[in-house]
Amino acid sequence: MKLTPEAAGTFAIAPTPFHDDGKIDDVSIDRLTDFYAEVGCEGVTVLGILGEAPKLDAAEAEAVATRFIKRAKSMQVIVGVSAPGFAAMRRLARLSMDAGAAGVMIAPPPSLRTDEQITTYFRQATEAIGDDVPWVLQDYPLTLSVVMTPKVIRQIVMDSASCVMLKHEDWPGLEKITTLRGFQKDGSLRPLSILCGNGGLFLDFEMERGADGAMTGYCFPDMLVDVVKLSKAGQRDLAHNLFDAHLPLIRYEHQQGVGLSVRKYVLKKRGLLSSSAQRKPGASLTDTAREEVDYLLSRLARVDKRADFEPRTKAAE
Incomplete structure (x- = not known):
């Protein structure tokens, strides 16, 4: 079950569920994990940037990761282990x-600036967690402020045989995917899985550029599963039509600062989270924002019935 460069499909980025009082909601973890499996996700990534990992202490992070892993059964679970120091990173990775777990994910600390600093950091991170641990390189300059060129990514991957996947979240980033796949064609880059995040904002074209799938937390992971499968099957128009129907909600959810609030709000409406709460400090939606999200969902439901929550409500009654 360890992660390999052949990994493909949809890996949902899971939020960390909390009760209104800030305590971890284990029941919602189980419900989310079961749902991801039911809709066809190949894997789940936990304790990512939007998993509110920095708000958890070490024991809580270990408990959350372990619960997802034990519940996931046939799905692969990737655990975000980014930390200020390598000791904490190693502990969570090994545990x-x-x-x-199938592997771990490592993001660069924002302090890195030069190419040498970046490549050195990831060589040291590999040594810290052990070269027997498959890991995912997270490339998200919009949030992390660390810019990794395709050549730097190639160097990191070639330096570490245990780096088996790139979580691609650059924007613009389509040419980066093309360049990396070009490196593979000329033999200068070994096999590497590329899954795309950034809220799924460019998934339709990322798949066409050579991505292997999605790794993001959009509130309709079942749509991501469908778009990935349609793209791989060569059903270009069907993939774009479905993606385009969701694009207004994807855009709204992508807002900095409130995106997680939108995501948790919709996941609660879908019956997957008991509460949309974030652990403090955290944002919450205003009444106006909730009305706007509800409006987007009502429009989406005309095309995709998964956005129509009325049947679930009636069944519950």
Whole structure:
């Protein structure tokens, strides 16, 4: 079950569920994990940037990761282990792998600036967690402020045989995917799985540029599963039509600062989270924002019935 460069499909970025009082909601973890499996996700990534990992203490992070792993069964689980120091990174990585994780994800600290600093950091991170741990390189300059060119990414991957996947979240980033796949064609880059995040904002064209799938937390992971499968099947128009129907909600959810609030609000409406709460400090939606999201959902439901929550409400009654 360890992660390999052949990994493909949809890996949902899971939010960390909390009760209104800020305590971890284990029941919602189980419900989310079951849902991801039911809709066809190949994997789940936990304790990512939008998993509110910095708000958890070490024991809580270990408990959340372990619960997702144990519940996931046939799905692969990737655990975000980014930390200010390598000791904490190693501890969570080793514990997660011992619990049955498929691999871990590492993001660069914002302090890195030069290419040498970046490549050195990831060589040291590999040494810290152990070269037997498969890991995912997270490339998200919009949030992390660390710019990694395709050549730098190639160097990191070639330096570390255990780096098996790139989580691609650059914007603009379509040419980066093309360049990396070009490196593979000329033999200068070994096989590498590329899954795309950034809220899924460019997934339709990222798939056409050579991405292997999606790794993001959009509130309709079942749509991501469908778009990935349609793209791989060569059903270009169907993939774009479905993606375009969701694009207004994707755009709204992509707002900095409130995106997680939107995501948790919709996941609660879908019956997957008991509460849309974030652990403090955290944002919350205003009444106006909730009305806007509800309006977007009502429009989406005309095309995609998964956005129509009325049947679920009637069934519950």
